[in-house]
Amino acid sequence: MAFEECSLTSDDIVTLVLTDGGSDSFSKRELVPREIQRWTARLLRPALELTVRVLQDEEKVQGQRLRPEPAPGKPKSASGPNTSKRGRKQAKGLIEIEPVVGARDFYPEDMVVREWLFEQFRSVASSFCFQPYDAPILEPADLYSRKAGEDITKQMYTFKDKEDYNVTLRPEMTPSLARMLLKRGKAILFPIRWYTIAQCWRFETMTLGRKREHYQWNMDIFGVKAVTAEVELLAAITCLLSRLGLSSKDVGIKINSRRVLQQVLEPLGVVGDKFAPVCVIVDKLDKLTPEQVHADLCALGIGPEVIQKIKEILDINNLEQLESVLGSENETVQELKKIWSLAKDYGFEDWLVFDATIVRGLAYYTGIVFEVFDRENSFRAICGGGRYDNLMTTYGSKEDISAAGFGFGDVVIQELLKKKGLIPDLSKSVQDVVVPFDESLRGAACQVASKLRAKGRKVQLQLIPKKKITWYYEMASRVNAEYIYLIAPAEWKQGCVRVKCLSLPEDHPDKQKDVQFADL
Known part of the structure; x- marks a missing residue:
C-alpha cells in the first residue's frame, strides 16, 4: 500500500487516494478503514493542519479556491510549462549559464x-x-x-x-x-x-x-x-x-x-x-x-x-x-x-x-x-x-x-x-613579468613595464601587492614567461633592474643579472 496523492481545501475532507497494486482506491468523502485513518493521522496531521491554515488565509484574500497562475509577465500556454532543463531553470528564476543552443563561448x-x-x-x-x-x-x-x-x-x-x-x-x-x-x-x-x-x-x-x-x-x-x-x-x-x-x-x-x-x-x-x-x-x-x-x-x-x-x-x-x-x-x-x-x-x-x-x-x-x-x-x-x-x-x-x-x-x-594534431602551441602570451619588491617601488615597476612595451614586448605587470617573491616566480613560470624583472630597493637605487631568464638552468652564468634601466 502506498500513499500517492493528498489534496485538500478548507471546506473539503482530505482526499486520500491509496492503491494496492492499482486495484483498491478510496475517493473523496469515501469511508476509510480505521487502520488507514490512524496511520494517516500520525503521519500527515501536522502538515495537513498547516496546509489548511494556509488555504484558509488564501481563500479569505482571493475569495476563491487557490489555483496556480502563470508567473508575472509570462503568458498562459496551452501546451503547458517548458519542462526542458532551460525551462526549469527559468521557472526557478535561475540564470542560464550555457550559451544559446548551437552557439559558442570563447574563453x-x-x-x-x-x-x-x-x-x-x-x-x-x-x-x-x-x-x-x-x-x-x-x-x-x-x-x-x-x-x-x-x-x-x-x-x-x-x-x-x-x-x-x-x-x-x-x-x-x-x-x-x-x-x-x-x-x-x-x-x-x-x-x-x-x-x-x-x-x-x-x-x-x-x-x-x-x-x-x-x-x-x-x-x-x-x-x-x-x-x-x-x-x-x-x-x-x-x-x-x-x-x-x-x-x-x-x-x-x-x-x-x-x-x-x-x-x-x-x-x-x-x-x-x-x-x-x-x-x-x-x-x-x-x-x-x-x-x-x-x-x-x-x-x-x-x-x-x-x-x-x-x-x-x-x-x-x-x-x-x-x-x-x-x-x-x-x-x-x-x-x-x-x-x-x-x-x-x-x-x-x-x-x-x-x-x-x-x-x-x-x-x-x-x-x-x-x-x-x-x-x-x-x-x-x-x-x-x-x-x-x-x-x-x-x-x-x-x-x-x-x-x-x-x-x-x-x-x-x-x-x-x-x-x-596541427594546431600549434599557442599558450605563450606573456614574455616578461615585472614585479615590484614592495609598493614603494610600484612607480619604478610601471616605468620598466612601459619601456619594455614600447619595444614591442608582451609585459605583465604584477598588480597584487604584498605577495612573497617566490609566488611571483611561480606565477611567471605558470604563464611561460621568458623573463622576470624584479624591481628591488638596492638595485633600483643604482639604476638597475634584476633580470632572471626562466628558460635557463639555475647554474647557468646568465640565469640572473642586473641590467641598467637605461639599457633595457
Whole structure:
C-alpha cells in the first residue's frame, strides 16, 4: 500500500487516494478503514493542519479556491510549462549559464586559437591582394527570402524589430556584399577582390562540425567573366590549407559546373524556376536515401525518364566521361579543362577531383561550383563556393556583374586540424613579468613595464601587492614567461633592474643579472 496523492481545501475532507497494486482506491468523502485513518493521522496531521491554515488565509484574500497562475509577465500556454532543463531553470528564476543552443563561448584559450586561424585567413587574403570589408550582422529578411527553393530561408533567425521591420541574423554574407555594391553603384571600379570574416547564423540540425553560428572566411571576385577568377580562389584555398599543414593527401576539392546538369535537363523541360529546386535536392544526395531523392524529385513534378537522366549524369566521375556526353567543343567542358590546366601551372592540380554531384544548394550559383572535403570523409564540407553571375540583377542591378566566391567556415577546419594534431602551441602570451619588491617601488615597476612595451614586448605587470617573491616566480613560470624583472630597493637605487631568464638552468652564468634601466 502506498500513499500517492493528498489534496485538500478548507471546506473539503482530505482526499486520500491509496492503491494496492492499482486495484483498491478510496475517493473523496469515501469511508476509510480505521487502520488507514490512524496511520494517516500520525503521519500527515501536522502538515495537513498547516496546509489548511494556509488555504484558509488564501481563500479569505482571493475569495476563491487557490489555483496556480502563470508567473508575472509570462503568458498562459496551452501546451503547458517548458519542462526542458532551460525551462526549469527559468521557472526557478535561475540564470542560464550555457550559451544559446548551437552557439559558442570563447574563453581565452579558445580565442587564441580562433585569432590564430583568423590571422591565417587574413594573411592569405592579403597575399592575394584582397581588400577587407564588413557589414551588420542584422539584415533585412527579404534580402535572403528573395531566393526561392532554398533551405536557408527556413533556417534564418528572423523576427520583427521595434519598428515592425522583418529582420534576420545573417545566414550568409554574399547577399550583404551584393547590397553594399548596389549602394555604391557606379562608384565601384571593377574588378574587385574583397574578403571578410563574418559571423553567420542558421537554425540547423547540429552535427560534428556544424553549429548554429559560425565564422566564415569569404573571398569574392566581381567583374571577371573568365574561369581565371575561380582558379585564383582555388589557389587561395590551397595556399591556406598548405600553410595550416594540410596536403592534397589530407584534403581534396570537388569541382563541377551547374551547367552540366542544366544543359541535360533543359531539353527535357526542366528550365527556369524548376531547375533550382532540383539542385537543392541533388545537393542533399549524401544526406538522403535514394528512395527519398526519388520521392522528392517526383514531388517537383519530375517524370521517371528525367529522373533516370539525372542519375546518369550524376554517375559521371571524370572529365573524359563528361566530354564523351557533352562533346569536346562544349563551353562547360572547355571551362572545366581550363581550370585543370591552370591548376597544373599553379601547382595544385593534385587537389582537384571532378564530381558531377556537386551543385551547391544556394539558388544563385550559375556555373562552376566546388567543395573542399577531407579525404577520410570524417566531416561535412570544409568550404564551398562557385560562380554566381546573376546575383546582382536578382537584387535590382540593371546589368549583370560576373562574380565568383567562396565561404570557408571556422568549425570544420578546427576539428580537422585537431584530429591531425596541427594546431600549434599557442599558450605563450606573456614574455616578461615585472614585479615590484614592495609598493614603494610600484612607480619604478610601471616605468620598466612601459619601456619594455614600447619595444614591442608582451609585459605583465604584477598588480597584487604584498605577495612573497617566490609566488611571483611561480606565477611567471605558470604563464611561460621568458623573463622576470624584479624591481628591488638596492638595485633600483643604482639604476638597475634584476633580470632572471626562466628558460635557463639555475647554474647557468646568465640565469640572473642586473641590467641598467637605461639599457633595457
